[in-house]
Amino acid sequence: xxxxxxxxxxxxxxxxxxxxxxxxxxxxxxxxxxxxxxxxxxxxxxxxxxxxxxxxxxxxxxxxxxxxxxxxxxxxxxxxxxxxxxxxxxxxxxxxx
Amino acid sequence: xxxxxxxxxxxxxxxxxxxxxxxxxxxxxxxxxxxxxxxxxxxxxxxxxxxxxxxxxxxxxxxxxxxxxxxxxxxxxxxxxxxxxxxxxxxxxxxxxxxxxxxxxxxxxxxxxxxxxxxxxxxxxxxxxxxxxxxxxxxxxxxxxxxxxxxxxxxxxxxxxxxxxxxxxxxxxxxxxxxxxxxxxxxxxxxxxxxxxxxxxxxxxxxxxxxxxxxxxxxxxxxxxxxxxxxxxxxxxxxxxxxxxxxxxxxxxxxxxxxxxxxxxxxxxxxxxxxxxxxxxxxxxxxxxxxxxxxxxxxxxxxxxxxxxxxxxxxxxxxxxxxxxxxxxxxxxxxxxxxxxxxxxxxxxxxxxxxxxxxxxxxxxxxxxxxxxxxxxxxxxxxxxxxxxxxxxxxxxxxxxxxxxxxxxxxxxxxxxxxxxxxxxxxxxxxxxxxxxxxxxxxxxxxxxxxxxxxxxxxxxxxxxxxxxxxxxxxxxx
Amino acid sequence: xxxxxxxxxxxxxxxxxxxxxxxxxxxxxxxxxxxxxxxxxxxxxxxxxxxxxxxxxxxxxxxxxxxxxxxxxxxxxxxxxxxxxxxxxxxxxxxxxxxxxxxxxxxxxxxxxxxxxxxxxxxxxxxxxxxxxxxxxxxxxxxxxxxxxxxxxxxxxxxxxxxxxxxxxxxxxxxxxxxxxxxxxxxxxxxxxxxxxxxxxxxxxxxxxxxxxxx
Numbered sequence: 187x188x189x190x191x192x193x194x195x196x197x198x199x200x201x202x203x204x205x206x207x208x209x210x211x212x213x214x215x216x217x218x219x220x221x222x223x224x225x226x227x228x229x230x231x232x233x234x235x236x237x238x239x240x241x242x243x244x245x246x247x248x249x250x251x252x253x254x255x256x257x258x259x260x261x262x263x264x265x266x267x268x269x270x271x272x273x274x275x276x277x278x279x280x281x282x283x
Numbered sequence: 284x285x286x287x288x289x290x291x292x293x294x295x296x297x298x299x300x301x302x303x304x305x306x307x308x309x310x311x312x313x314x315x316x317x318x319x320x321x322x323x324x325x326x327x328x329x330x331x332x333x334x335x336x337x338x339x340x341x342x343x344x345x346x347x348x349x350x351x352x353x354x355x356x357x358x359x360x361x362x363x364x365x366x367x368x369x370x371x372x373x374x375x376x377x378x379x380x381x382x383x384x385x386x387x388x389x390x391x392x393x394x395x396x397x398x399x400x401x402x403x404x405x406x407x408x409x410x411x412x413x414x415x416x417x418x419x420x421x422x423x424x425x426x427x428x429x430x431x432x433x434x435x436x437x438x439x440x441x442x443x444x445x446x447x448x449x450x451x452x453x454x455x456x457x458x459x460x461x462x463x464x465x466x467x468x469x470x471x472x473x474x475x476x477x478x479x480x481x482x483x484x485x486x487x488x489x490x491x492x493x494x495x496x497x498x499x500x501x502x503x504x505x506x507x508x509x510x511x512x513x514x515x516x517x518x519x520x521x522x523x524x525x526x527x528x529x530x531x532x533x534x535x536x537x538x539x540x541x542x543x544x545x546x547x548x549x550x551x552x553x554x555x556x557x558x559x560x561x562x563x564x565x566x567x568x569x570x571x572x573x574x575x576x577x578x579x580x581x582x583x584x585x586x587x588x589x590x591x592x593x594x595x596x597x598x599x600x601x602x603x604x605x606x607x608x609x610x611x612x613x614x615x616x617x618x619x620x621x622x623x624x625x626x627x628x629x630x631x632x633x634x635x636x637x638x639x640x641x642x643x644x645x646x647x648x649x650x651x652x653x654x655x656x657x658x659x660x661x662x663x664x665x666x667x668x669x670x671x672x673x674x675x676x677x678x679x680x681x682x683x684x685x686x687x688x689x690x691x692x693x694x695x696x697x698x699x700x701x702x703x704x705x706x707x708x709x710x711x712x713x714x715x716x717x718x719x720x721x722x723x724x725x726x727x728x729x730x731x732x733x734x735x736x737x738x739x740x741x742x743x744x745x746x747x748x749x750x751x752x753x754x755x756x757x758x759x760x761x
Numbered sequence: 762x763x764x765x766x767x768x769x770x771x772x773x774x775x776x777x778x779x780x781x782x783x784x785x786x787x788x789x790x791x792x793x794x795x796x797x798x799x800x801x802x803x804x805x806x807x808x809x810x811x812x813x814x815x816x817x818x819x820x821x822x823x824x825x826x827x828x829x830x831x832x833x834x835x836x837x838x839x840x841x842x843x844x845x846x847x848x849x850x851x852x853x854x855x856x857x858x859x860x861x862x863x864x865x866x867x868x869x870x871x872x873x874x875x876x877x878x879x880x881x882x883x884x885x886x887x888x889x890x891x892x893x894x895x896x897x898x899x900x901x902x903x904x905x906x907x908x909x910x911x912x913x914x915x916x917x918x919x920x921x922x923x924x925x926x927x928x929x930x931x932x933x934x935x936x937x938x939x940x941x942x943x944x945x946x947x948x949x950x951x952x953x954x955x956x957x958x959x960x961x962x963x964x965x966x967x968x969x970x971x972x973x974x975x976x
Contacts, residue, residue, distance in 0.1 A: 193784045200463055201773040207456050209766050213448060220455040227459055231466045233789055240791030241808035243469075245817060246418055248809070249824045250462065252885055252961075253425050256831035257458075259968030260429065261451050263835035264436065268444035277449055292932040299929055299938075302826065306922050309833055310914035349940035350816045354795045358938075396837045403830050410823065422823040429827060433834045470789035489783045 199226030296329040305402030315398035352476035382521035404430035434522035446513035461497030502534030505563035520630020528623035557597035563590025568702035577639035603683035609756035610679025617672030621664035624739035628658035646718020660739035662707030672745035804946025832964035859901025866894030888961025920960030
C-alpha cells in the first residue's frame with residue numbers, strides 16, 4: 187500500500203489538469219491547470235522507493251517545482267502583457283490545438 | 284570504441300560557452316551582438332574539433348561531476364551528437380551575423396533583447412544533444428522552450444504575444460506528459476540513463492508513449508502542430524530561422540534517441556506515426572499553398588517537412604533500419620539549414636517591401652534578386668532536388684521504402700516533393716514581373732543577402748559530404 | 762482542432778485507469794541505496810542536497826539558468842523595466858509588517874541556506890523566502906520601487922555564473938565537468954548555494970514584478 191496512493195492521486199491530478207488546460211478558454215485557468223497537471227506528476231515521482239524516501243526522486247521534484255514556477259511566472263507576465271496589448275485573456279481561434 | 288572523453292573541457296565547450304555568454308549578455312549594456320558572434324565562432328571551432336575527435340576515436344562518454352549513471356548524469360558524444368552540434372553551430376553563427384545587421388536596420392527595438400534568449404537557446408540545444416540522462420533532457424527542453432518563447436515575444440505585438448502564449452501552453456502540456464513518462468520509466472527501470480534503462484529491458488511502453496506525446500507537442504508533429512505557424516511567423520526573421528530550423532528539431536532529436544535506443548513499441552505504433560507524418564505533409568503543404576503572407580508559407584512548410592521526419596518510424600524496419608535513420612537525420616540537418624535560409628530571405632523580403640503579403644510583391648525580384656535566389660535555393664533542398672542534402676536524404680528514405688516493400692511511403696515522399704515545389708514556386712513567382720509605379724522597394728543589404736545565400740548553399744553542400752557522413756551515421760545506429 | 766469535451770474527458774478517464782494499472786505494477790526501487798553508499802564523498806550529510814548539488818549538480822545549474830531566463834523574459838516583456846509595488850495604499854497591518862519582516866526573513870534565509878547541507882533547506886528555499894520578504898516590503902510601499910537595472914542583472918546572473926565557473930575549473934584540469942576537487946566539495950557546495958540563493962531571490966521577485974508597464 188505504500189506509495190500507491192501517491193501514484194493514483196498523481197495520475198488523477200495529471201488527467202484533470204491536462205483536461206482543463208485544453209478545455210478552459212481563459213489563459214489563467216489554463217496556466218493553473220498546467221500547474222495542477224505538473225503537481226500530479228510530482229506526486230507520481232514521489233512514489234519511488236518501497237516506502238523509504240528516495241533522494242533522487244525528491245531532487246527531481248524539487249528541480250521540477252522550480253522549473254514549473256519559472257515557466258508559470260513567465261507565463262503570467264506574458265499573460266498580463268498580452269491582455270494589455272490585445273485586450274483579451276483568451277487565445278481565440280487557431281488552426282490547431 | 285567507447286571511451287572516457289580525453290578532453291572534457293572541449294566536450295563541455297558547446298554548452299558552457301553559450302551559457303556563460305548568455306548570462307553575461309544580460310548585464311552587458313552594449314556589444315551583445317559582438318559577444319554572440321565572437322563566442323559563436325569559438326563554438327563552431329569547438330564543435331568541429333569534436334566532430335574530428337569522434338571521427339578519429341569513436342564515441343566518447345563523460346560522467347558529469349565524476350559520478351557515473353545511475354547515480355550521476357552521463358553525457359555521450361557520438362557521431363550524431365557531434366554532427367548536430369556542428370551544424371547547429373554553423374546555423375547559429377550565420378543567424379548571429381545576420382541578426383546583427385538585420386535587427387539594427389529593420390527592428391532596432393528588438394536588437395538588444397534578441398541576444399540573451401538566442402545564446403541560452405543555443406546552450407540548451409547543445410546540452411540536449413549531449414545528454415544521455417532523461418531528467419537532464421527535461422530541464423534542457425524546458426530551457427529550450429523558454430528561450431524559444433522569448434524569441435517569439437520579441438516584437439511585442441498582439442500576434443507575437445498570442446502566438447507565444449499558445450506555444451508556451453502547448454509546451455507546458457508537453458512537459459507534463461514527458462515528465463510523467465520519465466517518472467514511469469524511472470520506476471520501471473530504476474535509472475534515468477537511457478542506455479541503461481534500455482539495456483535493462485524494463486522500459487514501460489506507457490512511459491515511451493507519454494514521452495512521445497510530450498515531444499510531439501514540443502516538436503510540432505501532427506496533430507500537435509497548430510501552435511507553430513502563428514508563433515514562427517510572428518517572431519523576427521532571425522528568430523524564426525532558429526525556431527523552425529533548430530528548436531523543433533531538438534524535440535525530434537530526443538524522440539529519435541528515445542525510440543531507437545530503447546526499442547520500445549511494436550510495428551503498428553510506428554505505422555500510426557508514419558500516417559501522422561503523411562497527414563502533416565499533406566496538411567502543411569496544402570495550407571502553405573493558401574497562405575497570403577510569405578512567413579506563414581514558410582512556417583506551414585515547416586509543419587509539412589516535419590511530417591517527413593515521422594516517416595522514419597515505419598521505414599526503419601529490419602534491414603532498412605540504418606538507411607532510414609541516417610536518411611531521416613540527413614533530412615533533419617538539411618531542412619534546418621534550408622529553412623533557416625528561407626526565413627532569413629523572408630526577413631529580407633520584409634525589409635525590402637515593408638510587408639510580406641505575397642499578392643503585393645510583384646517586381647521585387649528585380650530589386651532583390653539575390654534574396655529571391657537564396658529563397659529558391661533553399662526550396663531546392665526542401666524539394667529534394669540533387670545535389671542537395673535533401674535529395675540524399677530522400678534517396679535514402681526511398682531506398683528504405685522500396686527495399687522494405689513499403690511502397691506507399693515512397694509515393695508520399697514523391698508527392699510531398701511536388702507539393703513543396705508548388706508552394707515554393709508560388710512564392711518566388713509572385714515577385715517576378717515589373718512593379719507598379721507607386722510601389723517602391725528598398726534594396727536589402729548585400730552582406731545579409733550573402734549570409735542567407737550562404738546558408739542555402741550549405742544545405743546543398745551537405746549533399747556532397749554524404750559519401751563520408753552517411754556511413755558514419757549508419758554505423759552510429761548499429 | 763475542435764475536440765468534443767466529452768470525448769476528451771472519456772479519453773482522460775480511460776487513460777487514468779490504464780496508467781494506474783501500469784503504475785502499480787512498477788517495482789520503483791529508487792536509488793536511495795546508491796546515494797547512501799557514496800554520501801560520505803559528497804561533502805554534505807543530507808542525501809537530497811548531495812544529489813542536487815553534487816551527484817546531479819548539472820540539473821541544478823540548468824534549473825537555476827531556467828529561473829534566471831524566465832526572469833529575464835519577464836523583464837524583456839515590460840517596456841519600461843521592472844517596478845515593484847506602487848499599488849493602492851496598503852492595509853495598516855501590511856504597512857507596519859512589511860519593512861520589519863525583511864530582516865527577519867534575511868535571518869531565516871541565511872539559516873535555510875546554511876542548514877541545507879544537513880537538513881531540508883538550501884539555495885532555492887532561502888531564495889524563495891528572500892523573494893517573499895522583498896515583495897511584501899514593496900507591497901507595503903505606496904510608491905513604486907524601481908531597482909537599478911544593472912544591479913538586478915548582476916544579482917541574477919552571479920549565482921549561475923559562479924556555478925559555471927566552478928564547473929569549468931574542474932574540467933580545465935582534465936577532470937569531468939562539475940567535479941569538485943577532493944576535500945572541497947562541502948565548502949564549494951555551501952558557497953555555490955549562497956550565490957544561487959541570491960539569484961533565485963532576485964529572479965522570483967522579478968517574476969512577480971515583470972510584465973507591467975509604469976502607468
